[in-house]
Amino acid sequence: QVEDKQPRFARSVVNMDDLLHMEDDLLSNLEGFTEKLSQKAKTIRMGIQQMKEQLEKNKMQKSFESWDLLRSYSIIRHMQADWLMWKKYLETPVILDRLNYNESEKLKMPKELDLLDAAESIRRMQATYRMISNDIANGFLYGVQYDSTLAPIDCLAMAHHLMNQSRWTIAEQWILAGIEAQDRKGPRTEMMLLRGPSKSELYRTLGKVRIERRNAGGALQAFRAALQSSPHDPEIFQEYQNLKRRLLTLSSSEPIREEPVDDIDEMELPPCCSGCCEGPRKLKRLYCVYNGVTAPFLRLAPIKTEILSIDPFIVLLHDMVSVEEGALLRTFSKNMISPSETAELSDSEEKSIFEFEVGSFRTSKSVWLDNDANEATLKLTQRLGDATGLDISHSEPFQVINYGIGGIFESHFDTSLQDENRFLDGYMDRLATTLFYLNDVPQGGATHFPGLNITVFPKFGTALFWYNLDTKGLLRLRTMHTGCPVIVGSKWVVSKWIDDKGQEFRRPCLRSRQDSKYLPSIEKIII
Numbered sequence: 360q361v362e363d364k365q366p367r368f369a370r371s372v373v374n375m376d377d378l379l380h381m382e383d384d385l386l387s388n389l390e391g392f393t394e395k396l397s398q399k400a401k402t403i404r405m406g407i408q409q410m411k412e413q414l415e416k417n418k419m420q421k422s423f424e425s426w427d428l429l430r431s432y433s434i435i436r437h438m439q440a441d442w443l444m445w446k447k448y449l450e451t452p453v454i455l456d457r458l459n460y461n462e463s464e465k466l467k468m469p470k471e472l473d474l475l476d477a478a479e480s481i482r483r484m485q486a487t488y489r490m491i492s493n494d495i496a497n498g499f500l501y502g503v504q505y506d507s508t509l510a511p512i513d514c515l516a517m518a519h520h521l522m523n524q525s526r527w528t529i530a531e532q533w534i535l536a537g538i539e540a541q542d543r544k545g546p547r548t549e550m551m552l553l554r555g556p557s558k559s560e561l562y563r564t565l566g567k568v569r570i571e572r573r574n575a576g577g578a579l580q581a582f583r584a585a586l587q588s589s590p591h592d593p594e595i596f597q598e599y600q601n602l603k604r605r606l607l608t609l610s611s612s613e614p615i616r617e618e619p620v621d622d623i624d625e626m627e628l629p630p631c632c633s634g635c636c637e638g639p640r641k642l643k644r645l646y647c648v649y650n651g652v653t654a655p656f657l658r659l660a661p662i663k664t665e666i667l668s669i670d671p672f673i674v675l676l677h678d679m680v681s682v683e684e685g686a687l688l689r690t691f692s693k694n695m696i697s698p699s700e701t702a703e704l705s706d707s708e709e710k711s712i713f714e715f716e717v718g719s720f721r722t723s724k725s726v727w728l729d730n731d732a733n734e735a736t737l738k739l740t741q742r743l744g745d746a747t748g749l750d751i752s753h754s755e756p757f758q759v760i761n762y763g764i765g766g767i768f769e770s771h772f773d774t775s776l777q778d779e780n781r782f783l784d785g786y787m788d789r790l791a792t793t794l795f796y797l798n799d800v801p802q803g804g805a806t807h808f809p810g811l812n813i814t815v816f817p818k819f820g821t822a823l824f825w826y827n828l829d830t831k832g833l834l835r836l837r838t839m840h841t842g843c844p845v846i847v848g849s850k851w852v853v854s855k856w857i858d859d860k861g862q863e864f865r866r867p868c869l870r871s872r873q874d875s876k877y878l879p880s881i882e883k884i885i886i
């Protein structure tokens with residue numbers, strides 16, 4: 360519950376400005392602190408100077424016999440009182456105004472949970488696009504070189520995150536990337552020395568991971584390297600000795616602890632998010648039509664419609680959002696957006712009850728907007744009704760969604776009912792889904808249908824529309840889809856789910872798909 364109230368910085372880009380402002384603020388505060396420190400050092404230096412001069416003067420006196428009373432009095436007074444004063448002055452700390460954050464500021468800082476979110480995002484992105492840790496650390500992301508890199512400390516933090524999940528293989532890759540990053544970075548700055556990691560810390564962690572991987576020789580080698588850079592560290596020495604002793608008893612047949620499978624193996628994140636997979640794609644050719652038939656207005660302004668699949672029916676509707684509408688939707692939502700929740704079916708004997716929670720299934724931020732929330736939602740409602748021939752008054756509100764870097768929506772169906780309950784009274788489900796893309800994503804972030812091998816990369820103003828239910832009103836399993844990890848930039852989407860109830864005359868059940876040309880709704884564009 361407490362976690363739900365957190366800003367969850369890694370789950371969107373909308374709070375990144377807040378972080379930068381906070382950092383700015385903290386730095387000015389720290390700067391103020393260093394000024395006070397220098398002022399204090401200056402005062403001390405001046406004191407030293409004066410006392411030295413006085414000392415020299417006193418030393419110049421030929422003999423103590425000739426000292427006058429005043430001189431000896433002032434020396435005694437000085438040494439009795441002034442040094443007490445100095446002691447007090449030196450012991451009084453220079454106060455740093457706000458680094459002992461007060462409670463409200465503490466709430467605003469990223470938490471361990473945020474770091475965990477960010478590390479999980481990288482892990483999933485890496486697994487989905489099969490990236491190598493060292494490439495990521497070097498800013499080489501899926502074939503494109505960027506000018507940002509990860510520091511050794513960032514790599515080590517990734518490794519620790521993976522070690523906590525017993526993902527030893529990939530953890531080792533990250534430690535090696537950290538070692539390489541450290542070798543690459545010329546002379547070490549004070550800052551690096553202060554926060555680490557030291558070379559020995561990196562090698563020691565490498566040793567530990569290699570033990571878990573039952574790579575005894577590799578582990579010994581790593582500990583030796585750790586000892587070489589910190590020869591006097593008793594802990595490392597002890598660990599090295601323990602390992603040597605253990606090697607005598609460690610048989611190679613000792614089972615390796617199993618590592619958790621990657622999400623991609625379970626299709627939570629399919630391996631074809633890159634859009635480069637070979638696979639069964641029924642519609643090889645591109646079909647484009649000008650839809651001028653689902654609303655009278657379209658005779659004047661037909662909608663460019665690209666058919667991606669006929670069964671299930673999936674189309675791309677072009678030029679559905681103007682630049683002004685896109686900007687309005689984004690700015691309107693920015694301040695209201697909060698971590699997205701997904702409905703989890705809770706076990707109740709009586710009835711299925713959905714509970715909403717922020718999980719790792721969907722890492723984005725979102726907000727619901729009614730059809731009449733603003734000029735843009737009004738226009739989109741009208742245009743979507745025209746483009747699909749469906750009755751948009753029977754639909755859920757719009758949902759504006761922003762995915763940050765690494766943001767995902769694991770493979771899922773948008774529907775919630777079992778097929779046997781579809782036609783019961785009082786039950787309703789999502790007949791169709793529309794995703795309006797509000798920006799081009801520089802890399803990654805596709806909407807992918809694993810069962811169809813269709814990958815749609817976000818393009819500003821385009822809307823992806825599909826029917827979840829077929830013309831008999833049953834769920835099409837191949838409408839399962841995924842929001843793939845964003846590699847670079849962020850992804851803005853507006854979704855609109857259209858109800859099955861209320862469309863009975865627009866999209867009635869059909870005996871055969873051939874009859875779809877008689878439908879008043881969008882499937883009639885199939886010739």
Ligand SMILES: O=C(O)CCC(=O)C(=O)O
Nearest residue numbers: 768805806841842852854
């Ligand atoms: O963001 C995407 O590409 C998918 C979004 C989605 O599946 C949904 O909102 O239901």
Ligand SMILES: [Fe+2]
Nearest residue numbers: 771772773840
């Ligand atoms: Fe979905």
